[in-house]
Amino acid sequence: MIDTHCHLYAHEFSHDIEKVMQTAANIGIERFYMPAIDSSTTAAMFRIEDRYPQAQSMMGLHPCSVNELYEDEILHVEQWLKQRKFAAIGEIGLDFYWDKTFTDQQYIVFRKQILLALEFNLSIVIHSRNATAETISVIKEYKGQGLKGIFHCFGGSVAEAQEIIDAGFLLGIGGVVTYKNAGLDEVIKEIDMERIVLETDAPYLAPAPFRGKRNESGYLIHIAQKIAKSKNLSLEKVIEITTENALGIFSL
Numbered sequence: 001m002i003d004t005h006c007h008l009y010a011h012e013f014s015h016d017i018e019k020v021m022q023t024a025a026n027i028g029i030e031r032f033y034m035p036a037i038d039s040s041t042t043a044a045m046f047r048i049e050d051r052y053p054q055a056q057s058m059m060g061l062h063p064c065s066v067n068e069l070y071e072d073e074i075l076h077v078e079q080w081l082k083q084r085k086f087a088a089i090g091e092i093g094l095d096f097y098w099d100k101t102f103t104d105q106q107y108i109v110f111r112k113q114i115l116l117a118l119e120f121n122l123s124i125v126i127h128s129r130n131a132t133a134e135t136i137s138v139i140k141e142y143k144g145q146g147l148k149g150i151f152h153c154f155g156g157s158v159a160e161a162q163e164i165i166d167a168g169f170l171l172g173i174g175g176v177v178t179y180k181n182a183g184l185d186e187v188i189k190e191i192d193m194e195r196i197v198l199e200t201d202a203p204y205l206a207p208a209p210f211r212g213k214r215n216e217s218g219y220l221i222h223i224a225q226k227i228a229k230s231k232n233l234s235l236e237k238v239i240e241i242t243t244e245n246a247l248g249i250f251s252l
Contacts, residue, residue, distance in 0.1 A: 001027070001028050001029045001030070001198060001220055001221070001224065001239050001242070001243060002029070002030065002031045002032075002033070002197070002198065002242070002243050002246040002247070003024070003029055003031070003032045003033065003198065003199060003200050003202070003217040003220050004033050004125075004150060004172055004197045004198060004199045004246050004249075004250075005033060005035055005091070005125065005150075005152050005153075005172055005174070005199035005200065005201050006032050006033070006034060006199070006200050006201065006202040006217050007034060007035065007037075007201070007202060007203060007204075008020070008021075008032060008034055008048045008052075008055055008202070008217070009034060009041060009044040009045040009047065009048045010202075010203050012203040012214050013202075013203065013216075017048070017051075020216045020217065020218065021052055021055075021217075023216070023217075023218040024216070024217040024218045024220070026218075027218055027220075027221050028239075029217055029218070029220060030054060031054055031055075031056065031246070032052070032054060032055040032056070032217060033055075033056055033058065033087050033088070033125075033246075033250060034048065034049070034055055034056065034057050034058060035058045035060065035062075035090045035091035035125055035152070036057065036058050036059050036060045036061070036062070036077075036090065036091070037061075037062045037065055037091075038061055038062060038065035038073055038076075039072075039073055039076040042076070042080070045057050056086075056087045056250070056252045057086055057087065058086055058087050058088045058089060058090040058091070058125060059077055059080050059081055059086045059089060060077060060088075060089045060090045060091060060092045060113055060124075060125075061073045061074060061076075061077055061092060061109055061113065062091055062092070062095075062127060063092065063093050063094050063095040063106045063109070063110070063127055064095050064098060064099075064127075066102045066105050066106045066109050067101075067102055067105075068102075070102070070105050070108070070109050073109075074109060074112055074113075077089075077113065077116065078116065081116060081120055085251065085252060086122065086251065086252070087250040087251055087252040088117075088122050088123045088124060088125050088149065088150075088249070088250055088251065089113055089116060089117045089120075089122050089123070089124045089125070090124055090125025090126070090127075090149070090150075090152070091125045091126065091127040091152055092109070092110055092113045092114075092124055092125070092126060092127065093110055093126040093127040093128045093131070093135050094106050094107070094110060094127075094128055094129075094131035094134055094135050094138075095127060095128075095129045095130065095131060096129070096130040096131045096134070097129045097130040097131075107138070110135075110138060111138065111141075114138075114139075114142055114147060117147065117149075118142070118145060118146065118147060121146075121251075122251055123148050123149040123150070123249050123250065123251070124147065124148075124149035124150075125149055125150045125152050125172075126139075126149060126150065126151050126152055126169070127152055127153070128151060128152075129153075132156050132160055133160075135151075136160065136163050136164060136167065139164075139167045139169070140167060143167055143168070147167075147168065148168050148169060148249065149169055149170070149249065150169060150170045150171070150172045150197060150199075150249060151164050151169050151170070151171055151172060152172040152199065152201070153172055153174055153176065153199070153201055153205065154171040154172055154173060154184075155176045155182065155184055156187070157187065158187050158190045158191075161187060161190070161191050161195075165191070165192075165195050170195050170196065170197050170245060170249060171188075171191065171195055171196055171197070172197055172198075172199040173188065173196050173197070173198060173199065173223060173227060174198075174199045174200055174201050174205055174207070174223060175200065175201070175205040175206055175207035175208075175211070175215065175219070175222075175223060176205060177207075177223060177226050177227060177230070178207040178208040178211075178222055178223065178226045179207075179208060179211065180208070185226060185227075185229075185230040186230070188227060188230055188231065189230055189231065193231060193233070193237075193238070193241045193242070194241065194245060195245070196227065196241075196242055196245065197242050197245050197246045197249070198220055198223055198224055198227075198242045198246070199220075199223075200215050200216065200217050200219055200220050200223070201215065202214075202215040202216045202217055202219070203215050203216065206219060207219050207222040207223050207226070208222070209222075210222075224238050224239055224242070227242075
């Protein structure tokens with residue numbers, strides 16, 4: 001299995017990262033992809049990557065980190081993209097849940113990072129909390145230019161899923177699919193498995209039965225099991241297809 005989205009460098013793992021990685025390995029997770037947040041987390045992310053070669057870094061500026069210093073942060077992203085290889089550009093996008101103070105700047109930063117993805121021939125990993133329609137609208141501006149990637153933490157409707165798929169993107173399915181009243185398990189019945197990848201977003205959004213607790217990559221099995229049940233497929237088939245999908249989207 002591949003955890004396509006996990007923040008293994010987060011402080012929540014500082015005391016037991018070795019145990020977390022071993023637990024994940026024991027259930028068959030062989031690769032981990034770590035989205036960037038901003039310049040304040042780069043060093044911690046690289047330390048995990050150095051310690052665990054199976055954990056690979058992305059580079060990017062999270063929309064919640066967009067503020068009056070966004071130009072400096074984008075420069076940080078550009079400089080690192082020129083220095084070494086990354087799995088993707090992410091996580092990037094729009095977030096209108098917490099704060100709309102820098103909405104205009106979020107759009108500027110999102111589009112700038114899309115252009116960087118096209119320049120460096122990298123996929124993008126998208127964050128779109130309370131901004132799915134707006135994010136899809138931006139992505140459509142680049143249709144036909146080879147842009148591809150993952151809509152991380154998808155939790156929308158069948159119609160939204162189809163728009164995302166039509167734009168050439170995959171859907172990152174995480175713990176929300178296991179939540180009783182979320183309805184995502186019904187939505188994915190209408191989505192081809194070839195458009196789905198697995199993710200945890202650890203340490204956030206733990207699946208049932210761990211909801212409300214710290215999430216970790218080892219819980220990915222619960223997400224895969226729920227998808228298998230919803231799609232009436234074997235767990236092995238879900239793992240096989242989602243792994244192949246993930247390998248096709250990342251550069252490392």
